[in-house]
Amino acid sequence: MKTLLRGGAVVSMDPVVGELARGDVLIEDGVIVEVGEYVDAPDAEVIDATDRIVMPGFVDNHRHSWQTAFRGVGADWTFPEWAVAMHGTVKPHYRPEDVYVGTRLGRLEALHSGVTTMLDWYHVAQSHEHEDAAVAALRDAPGRSIFCLGAGWGTPNPVEADIRRVRSELSGDGLVTMAFGLRGAEDTGTDMVAQELKLAAELDLRTSLHVASDGTQRPVADLHEYGLLRDTTTYVHANGISDDELRMLADAGASLSISPDVELKMGFGSPMTGRALAAGLRPTLSIDDVPSVGGDMFSTMRTAFAVQRGLDGGLRSRDLLEFATVDAARSCGLDSRTGSITPGKDADLILLRTDDLTVFPVTDPVATIVSAGHPGLVDTVLVGGHVVKRDGVLLGVDLPALRNRLLESRNRIAAAAGVPLDTTWHPQPNR
Incomplete structure (x- = not known):
């Protein structure tokens, strides 16, 4: 299976690959195989990365x-x-x-x-x-x-x-x-x-x-x-x-x-x-x-x-x-697998929006990520080449059900421990 991330601003964190103002990233069977200004892959599924920063997760x-x-x-x-x-x-x-x-x-x-x-x-x-x-x-x-x-x-x-x-x-x-x-x-x-x-x-x-x-x-x-x-x-x-x-x-x-x-x-x-x-x-x-x-x-x-x-x-x-x-x-001992957009590494990648008003216009991608980035920019997430978040939404997850379970868990524990659920709770350390 091939996936092509097309037309994004690539921040690779790899000194050899460098940064591309407009670049493509080709993924095959979950592994990054090619990074360049233009990658020819007619048989790949295309993810449009226009107006996105493509970087390692x-x-x-x-x-x-x-x-x-x-x-x-x-x-x-x-x-x-x-x-x-x-x-x-x-x-x-x-x-x-x-x-x-x-x-x-x-x-x-x-x-x-x-x-x-x-x-x-x-x-x-x-x-x-x-x-x-x-x-x-x-x-x-x-x-x-x-x-x-x-x-x-x-x-x-x-x-x-x-x-x-x-x-x-x-x-x-x-x-x-x-x-x-x-x-x-x-x-x-x-x-x-x-x-x-x-x-x-x-x-x-x-x-x-x-x-x-x-x-x-x-x-x-x-x-x-x-x-x-x-x-x-x-x-x-x-x-x-x-x-x-x-x-x-x-x-x-x-x-x-x-x-x-x-x-x-x-x-x-x-x-x-x-x-x-x-x-x-x-x-x-x-x-x-x-x-x-x-x-x-x-x-x-x-x-x-x-x-x-x-x-x-x-x-x-x-x-x-x-x-x-x-x-x-x-x-973590995983630098041979992740951490940069390097051919041969697993495709653990994120796409960040550059058209969001909180960061637009993005003149310097690295400076923007560090000085003004926030979770709302995270549009797409891939882990091992698999898309797990697309268009700002986690895939295959029943979040309402999980939220309810977490609230039930929190409320039960708090009741059993006899503690309030607000910032008025100030535990007293042993002295």
């Missing part, structure tokens, strides 16, 4: 989609309040069905806003049925997803048996794959981190780890001392770690995921974007959780861009687009 390498039902409730929360609310108050009332519908709607929301690849950092950790519900939700959403099985907040799980069990179900290289969410030395000690990394290597799993410092701790240096830094690990946030620790991550070939909106709003500190670059570490971007922030990569890029420019005048718009596409794909 966004890659979000850190999102907790099980929390989708409580979108916006935590807009005013600090990090300690979020921890008490989501992990201490509502999570114990989550059933597998709640995990399923939250994860599925969260993944569809990301897809709707142009995120073709998403790492879902799961830390509900209630039962095997909860884990299976999350995996099923990702499989039922037509995106490229990574199920990152991590420990529940304040719990000793998952154990080795859990990781092996889920890995046996996600052993291929299909649209849904697996990663391992590490607990970290602060929670379990370096010996346990070493055991978890050994298990990850045995099962060929990439790993992800939340880490930060208040200036009195050196979590990355501690791991470095014990030889536990890996080029297969993505470190999330990392606010407050020292410059020499950033260089340790760079030397190890590790990745860094920055969630600028959450980090600024919840009191983590300034995003580490500029400091990471100065240390030789290419940062990537992620959403984190939607109870507190929006779920699209456009606003995430814009926050990271504005903050760093305000601090030192650094960064250019292209940097942000690289963080959210090819750099993030590399952090």
